[in-house]
Amino acid sequence: MADITQQMPGGSPAVAIDEAKRQKLLELVRGRALARPTDLAEDEVMVWPSLVVVEAVCATVFLLLLLAASVLFNAPLTARANLNQTPNPSKAPWYFLNLQELLLHMNAGVAGVIIPTLALGAIAAIPYFDRSPLGVGILGTSSKGRKIAGFSAVFTTVVLIGMILLDEASGRTQFFIGGILRTQFGAPEFVYNQMLPMGIIVVLIGVLVTLVQVIFKPTRREMIIALFTAFVITYVVLTISGTSFRGEGQNLVFPWQLPREHH
Amino acid sequence: MAREQTLADKLSSSSLWRSVVRHGYPDTQRNQALIIASNVFLHIHPVKIKRYATKVTYTFCLGGLSFFMFLVLTGTGVLLMFYYIPSADLAYQSMKDIESSVTFGQLMRNMHRWSAQGMVIVVFLHMCRVFYTGSYKPPREFNWVIGVLLLVTTFLLSFTGYLLPWDQLALWAITVGTEIGGAAPFVGNQVNLVLRGDFEIGQNALIRFYTLHVLFLPLVAAFLMAVHFWRIRKDGGISGPL
Numbered sequence: 256m257a258d259i260t261q262q263m264p265g266g267s268p269a270v271a272i273d274e275a276k277r278q279k280l281l282e283l284v285r286g287r288a289l290a291r292p293t294d295l296a297e298d299e300v301m302v303w304p305s306l307v308v309v310e311a312v313c314a315t316v317f318l319l320l321l322l323a324a325s326v327l328f329n330a331p332l333t334a335r336a337n338l339n340q341t342p343n344p345s346k347a348p349w350y351f352l353n354l355q356e357l358l359l360h361m362n363a364g365v366a367g368v369i370i371p372t373l374a375l376g377a378i379a380a381i382p383y384f385d386r387s388p389l390g391v392g393i394l395g396t397s398s399k400g401r402k403i404a405g406f407s408a409v410f411t412t413v414v415l416i417g418m419i420l421l422d423e424a425s426g427r428t429q430f431f432i433g434g435i436l437r438t439q440f441g442a443p444e445f446v447y448n449q450m451l452p453m454g455i456i457v458v459l460i461g462v463l464v465t466l467v468q469v470i471f472k473p474t475r476r477e478m479i480i481a482l483f484t485a486f487v488i489t490y491v492v493l494t495i496s497g498t499s500f501r502g503e504g505q506n507l508v509f510p511w512q513l514p515r516e517h518h
Numbered sequence: 519m520a521r522e523q524t525l526a527d528k529l530s531s532s533s534l535w536r537s538v539v540r541h542g543y544p545d546t547q548r549n550q551a552l553i554i555a556s557n558v559f560l561h562i563h564p565v566k567i568k569r570y571a572t573k574v575t576y577t578f579c580l581g582g583l584s585f586f587m588f589l590v591l592t593g594t595g596v597l598l599m600f601y602y603i604p605s606a607d608l609a610y611q612s613m614k615d616i617e618s619s620v621t622f623g624q625l626m627r628n629m630h631r632w633s634a635q636g637m638v639i640v641v642f643l644h645m646c647r648v649f650y651t652g653s654y655k656p657p658r659e660f661n662w663v664i665g666v667l668l669l670v671t672t673f674l675l676s677f678t679g680y681l682l683p684w685d686q687l688a689l690w691a692i693t694v695g696t697e698i699g700g701a702a703p704f705v706g707n708q709v710n711l712v713l714r715g716d717f718e719i720g721q722n723a724l725i726r727f728y729t730l731h732v733l734f735l736p737l738v739a740a741f742l743m744a745v746h747f748w749r750i751r752k753d754g755g756i757s758g759p760l
């Protein structure tokens with residue numbers, strides 16, 4: 256901006272315009288009077304009232320809903336804790352039931368610690384892989400991004416439900432393969448219960464990535480949309496399965512067949 | 519042309535009033551700016567922001583609601599602490615007392631419970647909003663990482679609170695939960711022992727979960743939120759279309 260005088264027609268030297276005139280010119284260029292702290296550009300609003308009102312309304316609506324829910328529904332309080340009386344099924348809090356569901360299909364350390372740690376680490380690392388500013392502020396980046404999210408959601412849901420049913424049908428022997436490895440080839444736990452399930456997960460992610468790559472030719476951001484969507488859907492599907500479809504002995508049941516306290 | 523002074527005018531120009539509130543009625547931009555800048559709670563905000571940042575359909579209020587739920591949980595939690603006794607012998611009875619003989623005790627407990635569950639959901643949804651709008655991109659990478667830590671802290675807050683009612687639901691959920699943690703390769707047994715302070719869930723586990731729940735984790739969350747909010751300001755307010 257300091258060079259504005261040099262771009263004037265006629266090429267007069269920079270000293271030709273004094274400071275006061277320069278400021279006036281700047282005003283003209285910006286199309287508004289000299290900035291005072293409260294001056295608003297066209298796309299700006301005052302926080303009071305514009306944002307504070309939104310916050311107050313959000314908070315009030317939420318508080319009313321919470322009050323209504325708290326008047327209508329009581330928090331559960333079951334019988335006093337008793338270490339000698341194990342309920343069947345015993346369930347973790349609902350937001351960890353996705354892990355408990357995973358736990359049914361593989362080694363506990365893999366399902367309960369390794370996979371969630373890797374997942375959280377991968378999520379935390381997203382911004383270091385996807386640095387292009389394209390599409391910021393637009394839900395799903397583009398219509399293609401939204402299509403990819405939809406594709407990934409459907410793919411993940413179908414695959415997960417299929418996997419749960421298949422493993423259940425195999426009597427939770429890692430989709431029959433684990434059972435065969437163990438009984439026919441005497442494979443150790445490390446192979447059929449740790450390497451095998453992790454391998455299957457890696458392959459499935461690979462299938463998703465390949466499909467998205469071939470069908471959509473995505474940018475890096477769009478590929479990450481596919482993967483993140485797969486994570487969210489996995490979390491939701493496994494949570495629903497763990498809360499609503501696992502009855503006595505963690506066997507698959509319909510929600511209305513669950514024992515009383517798990518309804 | 520001065521209009522007649524109303525009672526409100528007299529009150530708001532008294533020296534007592536002016537000692538507390540330093541700005542005039544916020545009907546001018548100057549006073550609207552002062553109200554934000556001179557109030558310790560409001561000055562978390564800038565004086566003016568981009569118009570799109572006030573659109574409910576952009577943030578869905580999810581970050582703000584996460585914070586508000588944290589405040590509600592702190593408020594109801596402090597009230598519950600007046601009555602709750604973190605002892606394996608007395609905890610269950612104190613829950614019964616809160617429900618049946620403490621005025622509004624049941625309501626406080628319900629609000630605490632439902633907003634704890636709600637916070638897990640809302641924080642998760644907030645993460646999804648931030649992701650799908652691409653709001654983690656530079657310069658906001660680090661705030662996204664802080665966010666992931668906040669998500670973990672939220673889970674842990676909810677999880678440690680789960681044991682406190684000392685009923686069957688609590689005991690066995692925490693048994694299953696700590697067993698998941700105890701399955702960690704190499705350090706599993708130690709993790710389990712550190713969490714439970716014993717080989718099974720008992721008084722030691724209760725006092726550990728209680729301290730984590732009412733003191734340690736809320737402090738961690740408050741610390742992370744301070745960084746989170748500061749960073750939003752330093753990264754130029756919330757993201758928006760280029």
Ligand code: HEM
Binds near residue numbers: 668
């Ligand atoms: C206790 C939990 C949390 C609280 C109280 C919180 C609060 C907030 C608030 C109030 C905002 C302002 C915009 C909005 O309301 O959406 C915000 C923005 C943001 N949050 Fe969170 N948040 C939490 C957890 C998270 C998590 C889990 C993540 C991601 C993993 C995250 C990442 C971000 C980012 C990157 C922004 C900037 C968004 C933008 O510029 O559009 N936060 N947060």
